Amino acid sequence: MIVHSSTSSSDLIFCRQSPAKPLGKILFCAMGTLLLTLAVLEIHARKNGILPTRDMNMSFWQNHRFKLDSQPRDTTVIFGASRLTFGLDHDTWEQMTGARPYNLGLHGASSLPMLHDYATNTDMNGIVICAISGGFTFANEQIPFSDRIAKAIRDINKNRYSFALRSEDFTGRALQARFAVLNPYLYSPTEFLREHLRFPTRPDERAWFHIPFTVHHTEENQDIYINDLTDPYYLDQWDTMHQTVLTYMERFEPRDLNDAIEQVIEDVNAIESRGGEVIFVRCPVTRFFRQWEAEHFPREEYWDPIISRTGCRGFHYLDNEVTKSLQPPDGSHLMPDEAKLFTRELARFVRTVD
Secondary structure, eight states, X not given: OOOOOOOOXXXXXXXXXXXXXXXXXXXXXXXXXXXXXXXXXXXXXXXTTOOOOOOOSHHHXXXXXXXXXXXXXXXXXXXXXXXXXXXXXXXXXXXXHSSOOEEOOOTTOOHHHHHHXXXXXXXXXXXXXXXXXXXXXXXXXXXXXXXXHHHHHHTHHHHTTOHXXXXXXXXXXXXXXXXXXXXXXXXXXXXXXXXXXXOOOOTTOOOOSOOOTTEEEOTTSXXXXXXXXXXXXXHHHHHHHHHHHHHXXXXXXXXXXXXXXXXXXXXXXXXHHTTXXXXXEEOOOOHHHHHHHHHHSOTTTTHHHHXXXXXXXXXXXXXXXXXXXXXXXXXXOOOHHHHXXXXXXXXXXXXXXO
Protein backbone atom coordinates (compact mmCIF):
# COMPACT_ATOMS: atom_id res chain seq x y z
CA MET A 1 0.00 0.00 0.00
CA ILE A 2 1.35 3.40 -1.08
CA VAL A 3 0.75 6.39 1.19
CA HIS A 4 0.76 9.76 -0.59
CA SER A 5 1.97 12.82 1.21
CA SER A 6 -0.70 15.42 1.96
CA THR A 7 1.81 18.26 1.87
CA SER A 8 1.11 20.62 -1.06
CA SER A 9 3.63 22.75 -2.89
CA SER A 10 2.00 25.87 -1.42
CA ASP A 11 3.22 24.82 1.99
CA LEU A 12 6.81 25.07 0.82
CA ILE A 13 7.45 28.81 1.25
CA PHE A 14 10.68 30.17 -0.18
CA CYS A 15 12.20 32.93 1.92
CA ARG A 16 14.89 35.04 0.27
CA GLN A 17 17.41 36.36 2.66
CA SER A 18 17.89 40.10 1.89
CA PRO A 19 21.23 41.62 2.69
CA ALA A 20 21.37 44.15 5.49
CA LYS A 21 20.44 47.68 4.37
CA PRO A 22 22.66 50.31 5.96
CA LEU A 23 20.14 53.07 5.29
CA GLY A 24 21.76 55.43 7.74
CA LYS A 25 25.13 55.09 6.06
CA ILE A 26 23.60 55.53 2.58
CA LEU A 27 21.78 58.68 3.68
CA PHE A 28 24.93 60.02 5.32
CA CYS A 29 27.00 59.43 2.17
CA ALA A 30 24.35 61.01 -0.08
CA MET A 31 24.07 64.11 2.10
CA GLY A 32 27.84 64.36 2.36
CA THR A 33 28.21 64.15 -1.41
CA LEU A 34 25.53 66.79 -1.90
CA LEU A 35 27.09 69.19 0.60
CA LEU A 36 30.55 68.65 -0.84
CA THR A 37 29.27 69.38 -4.34
CA LEU A 38 27.52 72.53 -3.17
CA ALA A 39 30.65 73.65 -1.30
CA VAL A 40 32.82 73.17 -4.38
CA LEU A 41 30.33 75.10 -6.53
CA GLU A 42 30.09 77.86 -3.91
CA ILE A 43 33.87 78.27 -3.79
CA HIS A 44 34.02 78.27 -7.58
CA ALA A 45 31.25 80.87 -7.77
CA ARG A 46 32.89 83.18 -5.24
CA LYS A 47 36.26 82.96 -6.98
CA ASN A 48 34.55 84.04 -10.19
CA GLY A 49 32.83 87.00 -8.58
CA ILE A 50 29.37 85.44 -8.42
CA LEU A 51 27.27 86.93 -5.62
CA PRO A 52 24.22 85.58 -3.79
CA THR A 53 21.23 86.91 -5.72
CA ARG A 54 17.54 86.93 -4.90
CA ASP A 55 15.12 85.81 -7.58
CA MET A 56 13.08 88.76 -8.81
CA ASN A 57 9.58 87.30 -8.92
CA MET A 58 6.16 88.21 -7.57
CA SER A 59 6.73 86.29 -4.34
CA PHE A 60 9.79 88.39 -3.60
CA TRP A 61 8.01 91.64 -4.50
CA GLN A 62 4.91 90.90 -2.42
CA ASN A 63 6.95 89.98 0.65
CA HIS A 64 9.02 93.12 0.13
CA ARG A 65 5.79 95.14 -0.03
CA PHE A 66 4.55 93.60 3.25
CA LYS A 67 7.73 94.80 4.98
CA LEU A 68 6.93 98.37 3.97
CA ASP A 69 4.30 98.40 6.73
CA SER A 70 7.01 98.13 9.39
CA GLN A 71 9.13 100.99 8.01
CA PRO A 72 9.15 104.48 9.57
CA ARG A 73 6.28 106.60 8.26
CA ASP A 74 8.61 109.13 6.63
CA THR A 75 10.63 106.56 4.66
CA THR A 76 11.32 107.54 1.05
CA VAL A 77 9.58 104.97 -1.15
CA ILE A 78 10.32 104.21 -4.80
CA PHE A 79 7.63 103.11 -7.28
CA GLY A 80 8.13 102.16 -10.90
CA ALA A 81 9.42 99.54 -13.29
CA SER A 82 12.95 98.18 -13.58
CA ARG A 83 14.40 101.51 -14.68
CA LEU A 84 14.39 102.57 -11.04
CA THR A 85 15.56 99.23 -9.63
CA PHE A 86 18.60 99.67 -11.90
CA GLY A 87 18.73 103.44 -11.92
CA LEU A 88 18.56 104.27 -8.21
CA ASP A 89 21.74 103.44 -6.31
CA HIS A 90 20.81 102.97 -2.66
CA ASP A 91 24.24 103.76 -1.23
CA THR A 92 24.47 107.01 -3.19
CA TRP A 93 20.97 108.00 -2.08
CA GLU A 94 21.92 107.41 1.55
CA GLN A 95 25.10 109.46 1.13
CA MET A 96 23.11 112.34 -0.33
CA THR A 97 20.08 112.27 1.97
CA GLY A 98 21.18 110.49 5.13
CA ALA A 99 18.58 107.71 4.84
CA ARG A 100 18.15 104.59 2.72
CA PRO A 101 15.24 104.44 0.29
CA TYR A 102 12.70 101.64 0.15
CA ASN A 103 12.56 100.42 -3.42
CA LEU A 104 9.32 98.79 -4.57
CA GLY A 105 10.13 98.81 -8.28
CA LEU A 106 9.13 95.77 -10.31
CA HIS A 107 10.22 94.70 -13.77
CA GLY A 108 7.63 95.71 -16.36
CA ALA A 109 5.21 97.14 -13.80
CA SER A 110 3.14 100.30 -13.77
CA SER A 111 3.77 102.68 -10.88
CA LEU A 112 0.10 103.72 -10.76
CA PRO A 113 -1.27 100.72 -8.79
CA MET A 114 1.68 101.08 -6.41
CA LEU A 115 0.90 104.74 -5.82
CA HIS A 116 -2.78 103.94 -5.21
CA ASP A 117 -1.84 101.18 -2.76
CA TYR A 118 0.44 103.59 -0.87
CA ALA A 119 -2.31 106.22 -0.72
CA THR A 120 -5.08 103.89 0.43
CA ASN A 121 -3.43 101.02 2.33
CA THR A 122 -0.79 102.86 4.35
CA ASP A 123 -0.60 105.96 6.54
CA MET A 124 2.95 106.82 5.48
CA ASN A 125 3.90 110.45 4.88
CA GLY A 126 7.37 110.46 3.39
CA ILE A 127 8.63 111.30 -0.08
CA VAL A 128 7.34 109.11 -2.90
CA ILE A 129 9.50 108.80 -6.01
CA CYS A 130 7.08 107.70 -8.72
CA ALA A 131 8.46 106.81 -12.15
CA ILE A 132 6.63 107.65 -15.35
CA SER A 133 7.92 105.10 -17.84
CA GLY A 134 5.84 105.62 -20.94
CA GLY A 135 4.30 102.36 -22.06
CA PHE A 136 4.91 100.59 -18.75
CA THR A 137 3.11 103.20 -16.65
CA PHE A 138 0.08 103.33 -18.93
CA ALA A 139 0.11 99.71 -20.13
CA ASN A 140 -3.25 98.00 -20.47
CA GLU A 141 -3.89 95.73 -17.49
CA GLN A 142 -4.68 92.83 -19.82
CA ILE A 143 -0.98 92.57 -20.67
CA PRO A 144 0.57 89.81 -18.50
CA PHE A 145 3.40 91.87 -17.04
CA SER A 146 0.94 94.67 -16.28
CA ASP A 147 -1.79 92.44 -14.87
CA ARG A 148 0.46 90.81 -12.26
CA ILE A 149 1.08 94.03 -10.30
CA ALA A 150 -2.60 94.99 -10.42
CA LYS A 151 -3.57 91.54 -9.15
CA ALA A 152 -0.97 91.64 -6.38
CA ILE A 153 -2.33 94.97 -5.16
CA ARG A 154 -5.94 93.77 -5.32
CA ASP A 155 -5.10 90.66 -3.28
CA ILE A 156 -2.66 92.29 -0.89
CA ASN A 157 -4.68 91.80 2.28
CA LYS A 158 -5.53 88.19 1.42
CA ASN A 159 -1.93 87.36 0.54
CA ARG A 160 -0.67 88.56 3.91
CA TYR A 161 -1.95 85.29 5.36
CA SER A 162 -0.48 82.99 2.71
CA PHE A 163 1.85 80.54 4.45
CA ALA A 164 3.44 79.51 1.15
CA LEU A 165 4.19 83.12 0.26
CA ARG A 166 5.60 84.00 3.67
CA SER A 167 7.68 80.82 3.92
CA GLU A 168 9.25 81.55 0.53
CA ASP A 169 10.53 84.83 1.94
CA PHE A 170 12.01 83.01 4.96
CA THR A 171 13.84 80.42 2.86
CA GLY A 172 14.96 83.11 0.43
CA ARG A 173 16.53 85.21 3.17
CA ALA A 174 18.03 82.19 4.91
CA LEU A 175 19.46 80.46 1.83
CA GLN A 176 19.25 82.29 -1.48
CA ALA A 177 20.50 85.58 -0.03
CA ARG A 178 23.52 83.86 1.55
CA PHE A 179 24.79 81.33 -0.98
CA ALA A 180 25.96 82.18 -4.49
CA VAL A 181 25.41 78.59 -5.62
CA LEU A 182 21.66 79.22 -5.32
CA ASN A 183 21.86 82.10 -7.80
CA PRO A 184 18.72 81.56 -9.92
CA TYR A 185 20.20 83.34 -12.94
CA LEU A 186 23.20 81.05 -13.19
CA TYR A 187 22.81 77.56 -11.79
CA SER A 188 19.35 76.49 -12.89
CA PRO A 189 19.39 73.82 -15.64
CA THR A 190 17.66 76.20 -18.07
CA GLU A 191 20.21 78.95 -17.50
CA PHE A 192 23.09 76.50 -17.75
CA LEU A 193 21.89 75.28 -21.15
CA ARG A 194 21.19 78.79 -22.44
CA GLU A 195 24.63 79.98 -21.41
CA HIS A 196 26.59 77.08 -22.87
CA LEU A 197 24.57 76.31 -26.00
CA ARG A 198 23.72 79.90 -26.93
CA PHE A 199 21.12 79.19 -29.57
CA PRO A 200 20.76 82.10 -32.03
CA THR A 201 17.61 84.21 -31.96
CA ARG A 202 15.05 83.10 -34.54
CA PRO A 203 13.64 85.66 -37.00
CA ASP A 204 10.69 87.51 -35.45
CA GLU A 205 11.14 85.58 -32.19
CA ARG A 206 8.88 86.55 -29.30
CA ALA A 207 10.92 85.69 -26.26
CA TRP A 208 9.60 84.82 -22.84
CA PHE A 209 10.43 87.26 -20.06
CA HIS A 210 13.87 86.03 -19.26
CA ILE A 211 16.56 88.00 -17.43
CA PRO A 212 20.00 86.97 -18.74
CA PHE A 213 22.78 86.28 -16.26
CA THR A 214 23.98 89.86 -16.23
CA VAL A 215 22.36 91.20 -13.04
CA HIS A 216 22.81 91.03 -9.29
CA HIS A 217 19.48 91.46 -7.48
CA THR A 218 19.87 92.47 -3.84
CA GLU A 219 17.76 91.89 -0.75
CA GLU A 220 16.83 95.60 -0.91
CA ASN A 221 15.32 95.13 -4.39
CA GLN A 222 18.14 96.88 -6.24
CA ASP A 223 19.35 95.56 -9.60
CA ILE A 224 23.04 95.99 -10.38
CA TYR A 225 24.63 95.08 -13.68
CA ILE A 226 27.61 92.75 -13.26
CA ASN A 227 28.16 92.60 -17.01
CA ASP A 228 28.85 95.55 -19.29
CA LEU A 229 26.86 93.98 -22.17
CA THR A 230 29.80 94.25 -24.56
CA ASP A 231 29.15 90.58 -25.35
CA PRO A 232 26.68 90.73 -28.27
CA TYR A 233 24.94 87.59 -26.99
CA TYR A 234 23.80 89.25 -23.78
CA LEU A 235 22.79 92.49 -25.45
CA ASP A 236 20.80 90.53 -28.03
CA GLN A 237 18.96 88.70 -25.22
CA TRP A 238 17.94 92.00 -23.63
CA ASP A 239 16.94 93.45 -27.00
CA THR A 240 14.82 90.44 -27.88
CA MET A 241 13.01 90.57 -24.54
CA HIS A 242 12.43 94.33 -24.75
CA GLN A 243 11.15 94.14 -28.31
CA THR A 244 8.73 91.43 -27.21
CA VAL A 245 7.48 93.77 -24.47
CA LEU A 246 6.92 96.57 -26.97
CA THR A 247 5.04 94.16 -29.24
CA TYR A 248 2.68 93.31 -26.38
CA MET A 249 2.06 96.98 -25.63
CA GLU A 250 1.26 97.71 -29.28
CA ARG A 251 -1.41 94.99 -29.31
CA PHE A 252 -3.45 96.65 -26.54
CA GLU A 253 -4.75 100.18 -26.18
CA PRO A 254 -3.07 101.99 -23.26
CA ARG A 255 -5.00 103.04 -20.17
CA ASP A 256 -7.25 106.02 -20.60
CA LEU A 257 -5.01 108.98 -19.85
CA ASN A 258 -7.65 111.20 -18.29
CA ASP A 259 -8.93 108.42 -16.01
CA ALA A 260 -5.36 107.61 -14.99
CA ILE A 261 -4.53 111.23 -14.15
CA GLU A 262 -7.76 111.67 -12.18
CA GLN A 263 -6.84 108.66 -10.05
CA VAL A 264 -3.30 109.98 -9.60
CA ILE A 265 -4.66 113.37 -8.47
CA GLU A 266 -6.85 111.65 -5.90
CA ASP A 267 -3.91 109.58 -4.62
CA VAL A 268 -1.57 112.58 -4.51
CA ASN A 269 -4.13 114.58 -2.52
CA ALA A 270 -4.48 111.74 -0.01
CA ILE A 271 -0.72 111.52 0.46
CA GLU A 272 -0.23 115.28 0.72
CA SER A 273 -3.06 115.56 3.25
CA ARG A 274 -0.98 113.57 5.74
CA GLY A 275 2.26 115.44 5.04
CA GLY A 276 3.81 113.37 2.26
CA GLU A 277 5.05 114.45 -1.16
CA VAL A 278 4.95 112.74 -4.55
CA ILE A 279 7.75 113.49 -7.02
CA PHE A 280 7.49 112.12 -10.54
CA VAL A 281 10.61 110.91 -12.32
CA ARG A 282 11.49 110.18 -15.93
CA CYS A 283 14.52 107.89 -16.30
CA PRO A 284 17.00 107.93 -19.21
CA VAL A 285 16.22 105.86 -22.30
CA THR A 286 18.14 105.37 -25.55
CA ARG A 287 18.12 103.44 -28.81
CA PHE A 288 14.82 101.95 -30.00
CA PHE A 289 13.15 102.57 -26.62
CA ARG A 290 13.61 106.31 -26.96
CA GLN A 291 12.14 106.42 -30.46
CA TRP A 292 9.25 104.14 -29.54
CA GLU A 293 8.23 106.11 -26.45
CA ALA A 294 8.58 109.46 -28.23
CA GLU A 295 6.17 108.16 -30.87
CA HIS A 296 3.62 106.43 -28.63
CA PHE A 297 3.87 108.44 -25.39
CA PRO A 298 5.15 111.92 -26.31
CA ARG A 299 6.21 114.15 -23.46
CA GLU A 300 3.71 116.91 -24.20
CA GLU A 301 0.77 114.47 -24.10
CA TYR A 302 1.74 112.43 -21.03
CA TRP A 303 4.51 113.82 -18.85
CA ASP A 304 3.57 117.49 -19.07
CA PRO A 305 -0.17 117.01 -18.23
CA ILE A 306 0.69 114.83 -15.22
CA ILE A 307 2.98 117.50 -13.79
CA SER A 308 0.64 120.40 -14.53
CA ARG A 309 -2.57 118.75 -13.33
CA THR A 310 -1.20 117.20 -10.13
CA GLY A 311 0.93 120.19 -9.17
CA CYS A 312 3.74 117.81 -8.19
CA ARG A 313 7.41 118.34 -8.80
CA GLY A 314 8.92 116.34 -11.65
CA PHE A 315 12.48 115.32 -12.49
CA HIS A 316 12.87 114.63 -16.23
CA TYR A 317 16.28 113.36 -17.24
CA LEU A 318 16.32 115.59 -20.34
CA ASP A 319 16.02 118.71 -18.16
CA ASN A 320 19.24 117.99 -16.27
CA GLU A 321 22.67 118.71 -17.79
CA VAL A 322 24.19 115.55 -16.27
CA THR A 323 21.44 113.00 -16.75
CA LYS A 324 20.48 113.97 -20.31
CA SER A 325 23.77 112.54 -21.56
CA LEU A 326 23.43 109.15 -19.83
CA GLN A 327 23.31 106.22 -22.26
CA PRO A 328 21.88 102.94 -20.90
CA PRO A 329 23.41 100.30 -23.21
CA ASP A 330 20.26 98.16 -23.44
CA GLY A 331 18.17 101.26 -24.03
CA SER A 332 16.42 101.18 -20.66
CA HIS A 333 18.67 100.31 -17.70
CA LEU A 334 21.63 102.26 -16.36
CA MET A 335 25.01 100.75 -15.61
CA PRO A 336 26.19 101.06 -11.97
CA ASP A 337 28.37 104.15 -12.51
CA GLU A 338 25.59 105.84 -14.48
CA ALA A 339 23.08 104.92 -11.78
CA LYS A 340 25.21 106.71 -9.20
CA LEU A 341 25.26 109.86 -11.32
CA PHE A 342 21.53 109.71 -11.90
CA THR A 343 20.82 109.10 -8.21
CA ARG A 344 23.06 111.98 -7.17
CA GLU A 345 21.26 114.42 -9.45
CA LEU A 346 17.84 113.13 -8.45
CA ALA A 347 18.68 113.44 -4.75
CA ARG A 348 19.86 117.01 -5.27
CA PHE A 349 16.57 117.80 -7.00
CA VAL A 350 14.52 116.19 -4.23
CA ARG A 351 16.38 118.14 -1.56
CA THR A 352 15.83 121.45 -3.35
CA VAL A 353 13.13 123.53 -1.71
CA ASP A 354 11.38 126.03 -3.93
